[in-house]
Amino acid sequence: MSDLTPEWLSGVLGVDVAHVKVIDHASATNQRVRIALTYASTETGPPSLFVKLASPDPVHREMIGAASMGEREARFYSDVAPTLDLRVPRSYYAAWAEDGTFALLLEDLAARGCAFSDGAWGVTADVAAVALEELARFHSRFGDAAVRSAVAPWLAAPQPQPTEIIAQLMRSVLDENADSITPAYAAAGQVYVEHHARLDQLWGTGPQTYIHGDTHIGNVFLDDGRLGFLDWGLSRVSTPMRDVSYFLTMTVDPEERRRSERDLLRLYLDVLRRDGGIDIDFDHAWSDHRVQAGYTVVATFLAFMPSYASEDAQVLGAALRRHSELALEDLEVVEAMKAALDA
Numbered sequence: 001m002s003d004l005t006p007e008w009l010s011g012v013l014g015v016d017v018a019h020v021k022v023i024d025h026a027s028a029t030n031q032r033v034r035i036a037l038t039y040a041s042t043e044t045g046p047p048s049l050f051v052k053l054a055s056p057d058p059v060h061r062e063m064i065g066a067a068s069m070g071e072r073e074a075r076f077y078s079d080v081a082p083t084l085d086l087r088v089p090r091s092y093y094a095a096w097a098e099d100g101t102f103a104l105l106l107e108d109l110a111a112r113g114c115a116f117s118d119g120a121w122g123v124t125a126d127v128a129a130v131a132l133e134e135l136a137r138f139h140s141r142f143g144d145a146a147v148r149s150a151v152a153p154w155l156a157a158p159q160p161q162p163t164e165i166i167a168q169l170m171r172s173v174l175d176e177n178a179d180s181i182t183p184a185y186a187a188a189g190q191v192y193v194e195h196h197a198r199l200d201q202l203w204g205t206g207p208q209t210y211i212h213g214d215t216h217i218g219n220v221f222l223d224d225g226r227l228g229f230l231d232w233g234l235s236r237v238s239t240p241m242r243d244v245s246y247f248l249t250m251t252v253d254p255e256e257r258r259r260s261e262r263d264l265l266r267l268y269l270d271v272l273r274r275d276g277g278i279d280i281d282f283d284h285a286w287s288d289h290r291v292q293a294g295y296t297v298v299a300t301f302l303a304f305m306p307s308y309a310s311e312d313a314q315v316l317g318a319a320l321r322r323h324s325e326l327a328l329e330d331l332e333v334v335e336a337m338k339a340a341l342d343a
Contacts, residue, residue: 003103004020004022004033004035004051005020006018006019006020009037009105012092012093012105013045013092013093013105014045015039015041015043015044015045016039016040016041016043017037017038017039017040017045018038018039018040019037019038020035020036020037020038021035021036021037021038022034022035023035023036023048026310026312026313027055027056027310029055029302030052030053030054030055030070030233031051031052031053031054031055031056032050032051032052033050033051033052033053034048034049034050034051034108034110035048035049035051036048037049045092046092046107046108047108047111048108048111049092049105049106049107049108050089050105050106050107050108050109050110051103051104051105051106052073052102052103052104052106053101053102053103053104054070054100054101054102068159069233069234070096070100070101070102070233071096071100071102072159072232072233072234072235072236073094073102073104073231073232073233073235074094074095074096074102074103074104075094075096075152075154076152076232076235077091077094077104077106077232078091078094079151079152079154080151080152080210080235081232083151084138085134085137085138086134086135086138086228086229087134087223087226087227087228087229088228088229088230088232089106089107089109089228089230090106090107091104091105091106091107092105092106092107093105109221109223109228112223114221114222114223114228115221115222116218116221116222117217117218117220117319118218118312118315118316118319119217119218119315119316119318119319119320119322120315120319121253122217122251122252122253122254122256122257122323123217123220123227123251123252123253123256124252124253124256125252125253125256125257125259125260125263125264127222127225127227128227128247128248128251128252128256128260128264129264129267130226130227131220131227131247132244132247132264132267132268132271133267133268133271134227135212135215135240135243135244135247135268136240136268136269136271136272136275136277137271137275138210139209139210139211139240139243139272139277140209140271140272140275140276140277141275142209142210143207143208143209143240143277143278145208148209148210148237152210155210155236155237156237159236161200163196163197163200164196164197166196166298167192167193167196169301169302169305170189170192170193170297170298170301171193173189173301173302173304173305174186174189174190174193174301176304177304181321181325182325182328182329184325184328184329184333184334185297185321185324185325185328187334188294188296188297188328188333188334188337189297189301191294191334191337191338191341192294192297192298195341198341199294199337199341202291202340202341203238203239203242203291203292203294203295204238204239204242205239206238206239206240206241206288207239207240207277207278207280208237208238208239209237209238209239209240209277210235210236210237211235211236211237211238211239211240211242211243212229212232212234212235212243213232213234213235213236213238213242213243214231214232214233214234214235214246214299215229215243215246215247215250215251216246216247216250216251216299216320216323217250217251217316217319217320217323218231218316218320219231220251239288240272240277240278241280241285241288241289241292242292242295244265244268244285244289245288245289245292245293245295246292246295246296246299248261248264248265248289249293249296249323249324249327249331250296250299250320250323250324250327252264254322254323254326254327257327257330258330262286265282265285265286265289266282269282269285287336289331290331290332290333290336291333291336291337291340293327293328293331293333293336294328294333294334294336294337296320296323296324296327296328297324297328299320299324300317300320300321300324302317303316303317303318303320303321304317
């Protein structure tokens with residue numbers, strides 16, 4: 001963070017920055033900083049920016065680096081974001097290095113008046129419906145390998161997942177927090193510990209397209225009623241059901257999900273088909289959805305770790321875990337995971 005000097009910012013923004021003030025700084029998976037900028041002349045740039053940097057925590061830095069998350073997100077903002085109709089933050093600078101460090105200078109959505117959830121609220125079915133239509137069009141476009149190659153040829157490179165590291169960490173978390181997690185959460189976590197490599201393969205099986213990969217409530221924002229998508233570090237080529245299932249379980253308000261889940265999934269499939277994407281049968285998609293919902297444990301267990309000890313991280317982590325616990329029970333996910341492993 002000490003590198004965010006007026007001189008450096010002047011160079012990357014192309015205007016003369018006279019002063020930089022840190023408005024806010026937090027650290028969990030990555031460092032997140034809001035800065036206010038004062039300019040030396042009438043030629044000005046943005047009055048404030050959101051800055052994303054690699055985590056100072058060595059465990060997180062190793063895991064994020066192993067998954068190339070920083071590089072992946074920087075490449076997204078550099079190459080893909082300018083071509084999208086999806087609402088994503090504007091990028092002013094995106095760079096990465098081989099040691100896993102990276103730097104993103106993004107639009108300050110808070111200053112624009114966008115709304116974020118700390119887990120206190122989930123997305124309504126009406127907002128979710130519009131967002132799923134936009135995701136369907138995004139998935140349909142990048143279902144064509146030639147389009148992916150033209151826009152982001154780096155997507156073709158293998159992206160190994162550190163499942164062994166994750167499984168070891170999860171084993172520790174499950175043991176140390178046995179009294180505070182639900183039976184379904186513990187059971188799904190145990191299935192992952194025992195079959196992490198196979199489950200990672202199953203969660204990526206299906207028609208292939210470019211996906212966000214991490215569509216939970218903490219990675220979206222509301223801009224005048226329209227949902228936008230943040231944090232593209234897990235974006236990759238995989239099955240579109242990864243995005244759809246995770247969005248339904250981890251972003252939509254649980255009660256709204258329970259009332260509208262099947263209708264929202266049908267809407268997504270209809271738009272995907274109508275926009276020229278793959279034709280996925282509803283029953284097959286529903287079965288996949290139940291298996292994909294097992295990933296919610298992998299996505300939430302890190303909230304138990306020390307680097308998530310801040311109040312904000314704890315609030316969001318608890319809310320995400322609650323989303324996961326309800327989905328695991330509602331969808332009988334453990335049974336679905338075991339059946340998929342035995343198939």
